[in-house]
Amino acid sequence: MSRRTVTAAALALVTALLLAGCGEDGPPRGPVGPPSTRDGAAPASGSPFWVDPESDAARQVRRYEEQGRTEDARVLRRIADRPVADWPAGDDPVPEITRAARGAAAEDRTAVFVAYNIPHRDCGLYSAGGSHDARAYRTWIDSFATALGESSAIVVLEPDAVPHMVDGCTPDQYHEERYRLLAEAVERLKRQPRTRVYLDAGNPAWIGDPGRLVESLRRAGVARADGFSLNVSNFQTNETVRRFGTTLSGLLGGAHFTVDTSRNGAGPLPDDRPEAWCNPPGRALGVPPTDRTGDDLVDAYLWIKRPGDSDGPCRGGPAAGTWWPDYALGLARRAASSS
Numbered sequence: 001m002s003r004r005t006v007t008a009a010a011l012a013l014v015t016a017l018l019l020a021g022c023g024e025d026g027p028p029r030g031p032v033g034p035p036s037t038r039d040g041a042a043p044a045s046g047s048p049f050w051v052d053p054e055s056d057a058a059r060q061v062r063r064y065e066e067q068g069r070t071e072d073a074r075v076l077r078r079i080a081d082r083p084v085a086d087w088p089a090g091d092d093p094v095p096e097i098t099r100a101a102r103g104a105a106a107e108d109r110t111a112v113f114v115a116y117n118i119p120h121r122d123c124g125l126y127s128a129g130g131s132h133d134a135r136a137y138r139t140w141i142d143s144f145a146t147a148l149g150e151s152s153a154i155v156v157l158e159p160d161a162v163p164h165m166v167d168g169c170t171p172d173q174y175h176e177e178r179y180r181l182l183a184e185a186v187e188r189l190k191r192q193p194r195t196r197v198y199l200d201a202g203n204p205a206w207i208g209d210p211g212r213l214v215e216s217l218r219r220a221g222v223a224r225a226d227g228f229s230l231n232v233s234n235f236q237t238n239e240t241v242r243r244f245g246t247t248l249s250g251l252l253g254g255a256h257f258t259v260d261t262s263r264n265g266a267g268p269l270p271d272d273r274p275e276a277w278c279n280p281p282g283r284a285l286g287v288p289p290t291d292r293t294g295d296d297l298v299d300a301y302l303w304i305k306r307p308g309d310s311d312g313p314c315r316g317g318p319a320a321g322t323w324w325p326d327y328a329l330g331l332a333r334r335a336a337s338s339s
Helices: 008-020 057-065 070-080 094-106 134-148 161-166 171-189 211-219 238-251 323-332
Strands: 111-115 152-155 195-200 228-230 256-261 296-301
Touching: 057 070, 070 323, 094 111, 094 134, 111 134, 111 228, 134 152, 134 171, 152 171, 152 296, 161 171, 161 195, 161 211, 171 195, 171 211, 211 238, 228 238, 238 256, 238 296
Parallel strands: 111 152, 152 195, 195 228, 228 256, 256 296
Antiparallel strands: none
16 A cells, blocks of 8 residues: 655655755665666566565566567566565455465565554545554454464554654644554564564655654664664655665664665656655656665665555546556656666
8 A cells, every 4th residue: 555655744844855865876885785776677586575476567467468568568577576565455464464474485585564554544644544443453463463473574564653643644642552552563573483573764855854753763662673664655765765764773773774665766756846755757666675785774675665556646646555557667667777
């Protein structure tokens, strides 16, 4: 499911930061560098993460092939042949998690999931929904964790949940309950022996000052997690996100983080257009998923947002989280590639 990542109240801040952060990514730090964004269609072999053979992109490739659209099928394989996160939906996440966990285990790979069901989700905006109440959420998280079993998994926990408290979008009366639910979710998920958990912390164009996130992340249980996640469903460049994440890490005692690179190959929109976060035109796939980031603090570049899923009914898009093949093709075509 895609989500709203910038509130209306933050648009002025977004504009300034987008303008400052839309440059080309600099070289990564550390002994091993990540693939360049110019390798957007490089083979997926060697990735430690599981590729879903029944993803929307994979099914679309098969449809294109049946229709004789061989070039479109070839281009869309830049998404279909790559690991993307699974966002289990509905009241019962077990069947979807079990399917993915078993598929990953059979290939000795790691499945990537997003837990996105917190009560009062997305402040009632494009991705509104979530569990009916705290009790239902605890049941849902317990089922989620149980389904993971002993498989190797990464879970990005509740995109937007912390930043929406920091920016005031989530009403104050829900904050204490949300902190408890997030901390409990971290604790429950970490009982699984091979599950890594990253608590979402938004993106640099949303909460511009990393210091504003520190206390909220601590109250939400980041110390018991494996770190925090950045840029989920957004378009900030790796350089901008790494800089922001490094500062936030320092304020949290050296916490590690992951970066969503699914759609940041061309960076964010460079001007102050309305809803710059929602189905922006001209974007491209970013660095393919890898744990070889070249940065000791960055545990992985991941495709958390499923490339081709709509952000919401804007710019001609369908409802949030709905597969949009034309947008997917655009992202894939603009991914610089040697193939």
